[in-house]
Amino acid sequence: MLTLRAHHLLCIQGYLGKGYSKAFVKNMDKVVDSLKDTTLIKVISKVDDICIACPHALENDCCESEDKVSFFDTSVLETLKIKVNNMYPYGILLDIIRKNLTLKSFKEICVTCTWFSYGYCERGCFYAGHSSQT
Template structure:
């Protein structure tokens, strides 16, 4: 089972092998390559399996940008109709993304993320058109 922050559910959709550091990218590769339809994922709003190698994680299991990323998490939970600390099958999360996330909602949730302007997540979720794949 993977443990993932709610907003990371969107980040992984467009992941292309880039990250904050080599260790972070290698760990992100591991997480993304672990995912299959039948992978169990526990949704959290705290440090998760991706944060494990992030250079921004602090020693007390808190992110340097905790307030900002917590806001991302809450918005994702609300839009995807997911419950924190609950475990889901990855295929059910993907269905929830398809059913509940419009491009406008995505922009609202992720527009202030430092990675947003690269378009990785947008392209992973919606393709170049801005419409769900």
């Protein structure tokens, strides 16, 4: 089982092996490589299995940018219609992303993210067959 912040469900879709540091990339590679359709994911809204190697993670299970990432998490939970602290097989989460995430909602959620301007997540969510473009 993995624990993932809700917004990291979108980040993973566009992940290309880049990140904040070598340790972060190594950990992200490990998380992404472990994802199979049957992998159980506990969706949370605090420091998760990706954040543990992030230089922005704080000791109190928060992020330096907690207000911003909390907005991302809340917005993803509402858009995807999933519940925090619930467990889902990763394949089901991919189906939920395809069904509920639109390009418009993606942009509304992610526009303030540091990574947004690179376009990785947008390409991963919409142009790699993961979701609808409406």
